[in-house]
Structure formats: C-alpha cells, structure tokens
Amino acid sequence: MSSPVVFIDGDQGTTGLQIHERLRNRTDIRLFTLPAAERKDARRRAEAINGCDIAILCLPDAAAREAVGAIVNPAVRVIDASSAYRTQADWTYGFPEMAAGQAEQIANASRVTNPGCYPTGAVGLLRPLAQAGLIPAAYPISIHAVSGYSGRGRAGVAEYEGQGAASAPSYQVYGLELAHKHAPEIEQHAGLAQRPIFVPAYGAFRQGIVLTVPLALRQLAPGVDGTTLHSCLARHYAGATHVRVLPLQESRALTHLDPQALNGTNDMDLSVFHNVESGHVLLSAVFDNLGKGASGAAVQNLELMLTRR
The missing domain is CATH 3.30.360.10 (Dihydrodipicolinate Reductase; domain 2)
Structure with a gap:
C-alpha cells in the first residue's frame, strides 16, 4: 500500500508553516504543497485537493469554504484549521480529549474541524x-x-x-x-x-x-x-x-x-x-x-x- 498523500493548502501562514515543519521529515506520508505560482490557480488547487488522501486547510474562512466546495472526490478527507465549520453538526470537532470516544470519531471522520x-x-x-x-x-x-x-x-x-x-x-x-x-x-x-x-x-x-x-x-x-x-x-x-x-x-x-x-x-x-x-x-x-x-x-x-x- 502506498503512503497517503497529505496536501497542505495555505502552508505559508503561521499555522501552515508549523504544520509543514512538524511533518516535513515524515517518511510514512507523501507531503504535498503547491508552488507559489499555483496557489491562486483555482483549477490547480482543485486538482491538488481532489488528488490527495487528506487535505489540511490553513486558510481564511471564505477560502476554506471554497476549497471544501471544490471537492468532488468522495475519498478525500479534510482537516480544516479555520473557523468556518467549528459549529457545524456534520463536521467532527477535532479535540480528541474533549469526551470519551472523541478520538475514535476523529479517526473515522471524513471532515474534521480543528478547534480554535x-x-x-x-x-x-x-x-x-x-x-x-x-x-x-x-x-x-x-x-x-x-x-x-x-x-x-x-x-x-x-x-x-x-x-x-x-x-x-x-x-x-x-x-x-x-x-x-x-x-x-x-x-x-x-x-x-x-x-x-x-x-x-x-x-x-x-x-x-x-x-x-x-x-x-x-x-x-x-x-x-x-x-x-x-x-x-x-x-x-x-x-x-x-x-x-x-x-x-x-x-x-x-x-x-x-x-x-x-x-x-x-x-x-x-x-x-x-x-x-x-x-x-x-x-x-x-x-x-x-x-x-x-x-x-x-x-x-x-x-x-x-x-x-
């Protein structure tokens, strides 16, 4: 089985940079980001997010909603670091220690919203x-x-x-x-x-x-x-x-x-x-x-x- 592809969208911000730093030496995943010239290319971003296994969104709220809206591949799973979905019932709240069973819910979720x-x-x-x-x-x-x-x-x-x-x-x-x-x-x-x-x-x-x-x-x-x-x-x-x-x-x-x-x-x-x-x-x-x-x-x-x- 090939290593999962993890796409960071917005890796130039404070959160994205630190996520990239924490993951860049990992050998069990294939870490992917877009080059600077392609970050604002809607077609290229859509290709990237639909071609990954897990997308980590480090974007402003509106851009995060746009990125999620571009997903047509049902196999793509998302971790969103914005506040766009934190009170949405169809997103799993990404605080593993919050309640019994929360870590299991996150493990099995397709849409996870990172807490503020x-x-x-x-x-x-x-x-x-x-x-x-x-x-x-x-x-x-x-x-x-x-x-x-x-x-x-x-x-x-x-x-x-x-x-x-x-x-x-x-x-x-x-x-x-x-x-x-x-x-x-x-x-x-x-x-x-x-x-x-x-x-x-x-x-x-x-x-x-x-x-x-x-x-x-x-x-x-x-x-x-x-x-x-x-x-x-x-x-x-x-x-x-x-x-x-x-x-x-x-x-x-x-x-x-x-x-x-x-x-x-x-x-x-x-x-x-x-x-x-x-x-x-x-x-x-x-x-x-x-x-x-x-x-x-x-x-x-x-x-x-x-x-x-």
Whole structure:
C-alpha cells in the first residue's frame, strides 16, 4: 500500500508553516504543497485537493469554504484549521480529549474541524465540569485569555517583528464588542446554556496562551469546592497524553502563569486555584496557540485519521 498523500493548502501562514515543519521529515506520508505560482490557480488547487488522501486547510474562512466546495472526490478527507465549520453538526470537532470516544470519531471522520486556540483551553476546562453538573447551566461564565501575537497570523507577526516593531503595544485587549467569533464555539462545545463573556488579549510575545475562568463557589452546585472541581478534571483527563491537570499541591506552589511555558509542544496544562476564605476559584489553561491551539492539534488529528486506511 502506498503512503497517503497529505496536501497542505495555505502552508505559508503561521499555522501552515508549523504544520509543514512538524511533518516535513515524515517518511510514512507523501507531503504535498503547491508552488507559489499555483496557489491562486483555482483549477490547480482543485486538482491538488481532489488528488490527495487528506487535505489540511490553513486558510481564511471564505477560502476554506471554497476549497471544501471544490471537492468532488468522495475519498478525500479534510482537516480544516479555520473557523468556518467549528459549529457545524456534520463536521467532527477535532479535540480528541474533549469526551470519551472523541478520538475514535476523529479517526473515522471524513471532515474534521480543528478547534480554535482559545476554545481549546475554555472547552478543555469547562466541558467536564458542566457535564458533571458542577457548574449550573445559568452560571454567568466569564473567560479572559492572553495570546502571543502570532494568534493574529501574519499581520501580528509583521506588526511585532517588522519595521514598526518598536512602536507595537506591549499588551492590548480586544474583542470589546463582546462578539468574538470563538464565543459560540465555546458555548456549543463546552455544553453551556448561554454565551460566555469572552475577553481576549494579545501580549508582546510570539506564541503561547494563558486562559483563565474565575468562579464563585456560592453560585455553584451545593457542596462544590476547588477540590471537587479539580477531582473532576483529573478524572476526565486521566491517561491523556497531551492534557495534564496539575496536582493541587503543585498549583498552590505557583506564583504566576507563564503563557510561553509549553511553546513548541502539543501539550496543555490545566490548573485549579482556590481561596477557601473568599470562596473563589480560578481555572487556568496554559498551552501554545500554535501547538495545541493550532498546528499541533492538526497533526494530532492527522495521526488519528491515518489509523484508518
């Protein structure tokens, strides 16, 4: 049996470049990209996507929809890294650790939508707790996250690494209209009953994310405390290769969270911090926005899909 052909469409962007870097030395697949002169040739792109076994799309939403629309070969399978299909019921959500059986669904899917970077942390923290009934459906969830500037794609890299880098802001909160495109994705896949308040920000570092969710124990189910929440997360991710729940003792020893701590990996660390006197809990996720939040997740999904030949 010949090695499967994997076509990366959009390999010149931040996510595509890292996917290519992670796959370029593989000998079990035939990696294919279009030369620069053919990237905007609709006919050539259609030929490429219909001639591969698995296509990884690293494109803006509209271009991703166009690429999927050009597929006429029913054998072609797709991993889409855009946000075009993340809330579509006929696409499999590409977060293997999200739920029991999710990895198997991804392995057998023909259409996989990669999670957004921020939703990876938010869903990773909230879904197990919501499913266990530890967070009431009516709880007003608020989420704050700080990402490296590569989260903006090439525009972010240009602003911070180009000629005007000296004047680039050290920190900027955005999404002030409270309508960020990741909010519906978080609501759906975390199993929330209402839209969370989501406030994202960029820092003056290339990649990495710290995402936090504050909770007030008095608004949670009776008897729930930080230990209960931690135990639920620890059970859910027991045995997971790429998601780790820090032991409570290890979390207590932390004095800060470094968004760059897991850069270059496909891992995510989850923590629970709690103050018994105030009745406050802080959930946190640390991971690489270009790793578990993008390219690493795409390669993890590809690995699963390659098991079905």
